[in-house]
Amino acid sequence: MRVVWATDIHLNFLTAEGRDAFFSSIRDHQPDAVFVTGDIAEAPSLTHLLDDMRQAIQVPLYFVLGNHDFYYGSITQVRSRLKHWCQVQPGLTYLSTTRLVELTPTTVLVGHDGWGDGRYGNYHLSPVRLSDQELIAEFKDLDREAVLGKLHALGDEAAWYLRERLDEALASYRQVICLTHVPPFKEACWYQGKMGNDDWLPYFACQAVGEVLLHASRERPDCSITVLCGHTHHAGIVQLRPNLRVVTGAAEYGAPCIQETLELEELFCQSVFVEGGEDRGARSVENDAAGRQPGTPK
Numbered sequence: 001m002r003v004v005w006a007t008d009i010h011l012n013f014l015t016a017e018g019r020d021a022f023f024s025s026i027r028d029h030q031p032d033a034v035f036v037t038g039d040i041a042e043a044p045s046l047t048h049l050l051d052d053m054r055q056a057i058q059v060p061l062y063f064v065l066g067n068h069d070f071y072y073g074s075i076t077q078v079r080s081r082l083k084h085w086c087q088v089q090p091g092l093t094y095l096s097t098t099r100l101v102e103l104t105p106t107t108v109l110v111g112h113d114g115w116g117d118g119r120y121g122n123y124h125l126s127p128v129r130l131s132d133q134e135l136i137a138e139f140k141d142l143d144r145e146a147v148l149g150k151l152h153a154l155g156d157e158a159a160w161y162l163r164e165r166l167d168e169a170l171a172s173y174r175q176v177i178c179l180t181h182v183p184p185f186k187e188a189c190w191y192q193g194k195m196g197n198d199d200w201l202p203y204f205a206c207q208a209v210g211e212v213l214l215h216a217s218r219e220r221p222d223c224s225i226t227v228l229c230g231h232t233h234h235a236g237i238v239q240l241r242p243n244l245r246v247v248t249g250a251a252e253y254g255a256p257c258i259q260e261t262l263e264l265e266e267l268f269c270q271s272v273f274v275e276g277g278e279d280r281g282a283r284s285v286e287n288d289a290a291g292r293q294p295g296t297p298k
Contacts, residue, residue: 001032001033001103001104001107001263001264001265002029002030002031002032002261002262002263002264003031003032003033003034003035003103003261003262003264004026004029004031004033004034004035004258004260004261004262005034005035005036005037005228005249005258005259005260005261005262006026006034006035006036006037006249006256006257006258006259007036007037007038007039007181007228007229007230007231007249007251007259008037008038008039008066008230008231008233008249008251008256009022009036009039009040009251009256010039010040010041010068010251010253010254010256011040011041011045011049011052011053011256012041012042012045012049013253013254014254014256018254019049019052019053019056020056022256023052023053023056023057024056025257025258026056026057026258027056027057027058029258029261031057031059031261032059032060033059033060033061033062033103034057034059034060034061034062035062035063035109035177035179035228036061036062036063036064037063037064037066037111037179037180037181037228037229037230037249038063038064038065038066038067038068038069038113038180038181038230038231039065039066039067039068039069039181039230039231039251040053040063040065040066040068040069041068041069042068042069042071042072042073043069043070043071043072043073043074043078044072044073046065046069046078046082047081047082047085050063050092051089054089054091054092058091059091060091060092060093061091061092061093062093062095062101062109062111062179063092063093063094063095063179064094064095064096064111064112064113064114064179064180064181065078065079065082065094065096065113065181066113066181066182066230066231067115067130067132067136067181067231070132070135070136071131071132071135071136072135073136073137074136074137074138075136075137075138075154076138077137079094079096079097079113082094082097083097095109095110095111095112095179096111096112096113096161099165099168100165100168100169102173103177103264104264104265106173106174106175107173107174107175107176107177107264107267108169108172108173108175108176108177109176109177109178109179110162110165110166110169110176110177110178110179111162111178111179111180112158112161112162112165112180112209113158113180113181113182114155114158114180114181114182114184114206114209114229115151115154115155115157115158115181115182115206116151116155116182116201116202116203116204116205116206116231117151117152117154117155117156117202117205117206117207117208117209118147118148118151118152118155118202118203119152119155119202119206119207119208120186120189120198120201120202120205120207121186121196121197121198121199121200121201121202121205122198122199122202123148123151123202124144125198125199126198126199126200126202127199128199128200128202128203130203132203133147138150151202151203152208155206155207155208155209156208158180158206158208158209159206159208159209159211159212162178162180162209162212162213163212163215163216166178166212166213166216166225167216170216170219170220170223173223174222174223174224175223175224175225175226175264175267176223176224176225176226177225177226177227177228177267178213178225178226178227178228179227179228179229180206180209180227180228180229181229181230181231182204182205182206182209182229182231183204183205183206183229183231183232183246183248184205184206184207184209184210184213184227184229184246185205185207185210185238185240185246186201186205186207187238187240187246188205188227188229188236188238188246188248189201189204189205189232189248190232190234190235190236190248191232191234192234193234193236196232204231204232213225213227213240213244214240214241214244217240217241217243217244218241220243221242221243222243223243224243224244224245225243225244225245226245226246226247226267227244227245227246227247228247228249228259229246229247229248229249230248230249230251231248232248233250233251233252234248234250235248235249235250235259236248247259247260
């Protein structure tokens with residue numbers, strides 16, 4: 001089974017011609033399915049652009065949403081609308097509202113949007129303020145402590161959802177692919193080949209989801225979990241455990257690209273490389289240099 005993966009495609013930044021060119025590039029790879037790990041558009045244009053993409057690629061599209069997908073809208077309302085809309089749209093699957101998706105007899109797909117949950121880095125000393133706090137209804141008019149509480153709640157919601165899906169998946173399958181927008185470990189929060197610094201980590205990694213993934217990988221060392229995510233706009237791979245790997249995709253506003261063309265039969269037995277074969281520079285947590293120079297994502 002061949003799958004094309006893209007992330008942070010921001011279709012609302014493109015002209016109609018630009019979108020057509022991107023969709024054509026996907027078709028050129030002749031995939032059996034497409035994965036998208038969030039930041040597809042913004043709330044007012046999301047369903048319209050997803051429908052355009054669905055009609056253009058003509059294969060099943062499995063996706064989660066990113067923070068930009070809720071801009072000029074509400075998290076609760078957008079998720080509810082997408083859940084009901086996808087139920088009547090053939091070929092569209094919103095993983096945050098779906099149970100398991102069997103891809104092959106041994107491989108299953110799960111996913112959730114995720115959220116930077118404020119637990120990594122130093123939230124209280126960070127000068128960073130994301131546009132989320134102005135453009136997403138649930139964050140408007142919240143003071144700093146209330147924002148942190150909302151970040152915790154969103155991260156915990158994603159973790160709870162994935163815990164149930166992973167327990168079910170690992171009871172029946174040997175290989176799990178998990179799609180999420182936000183890197184679930186600080187080590188997967190890449191910026192120019194390094195880990196993001198403490199100012200940005202609160203918003204760009206979800207510790208709660210990471211803990212769920214680590215627990216699942218320890219409980220089932222005979223099973224493999226591959227996580228595909230985005231959000232930072234910088235690429236990298238981190239091997240958390242022998243059976244748990246996180247691949248973070250790169251992105252550029254106005255220039256969406258294919259991150260990987262995945263052959264599922266090979267995904268769990270070899271390293272993943274970027275389009276064209278260039279190694280992303282994978283690292284293991286155990287070998288990560290403690291004295292690295294921090295970067296600044298996105």
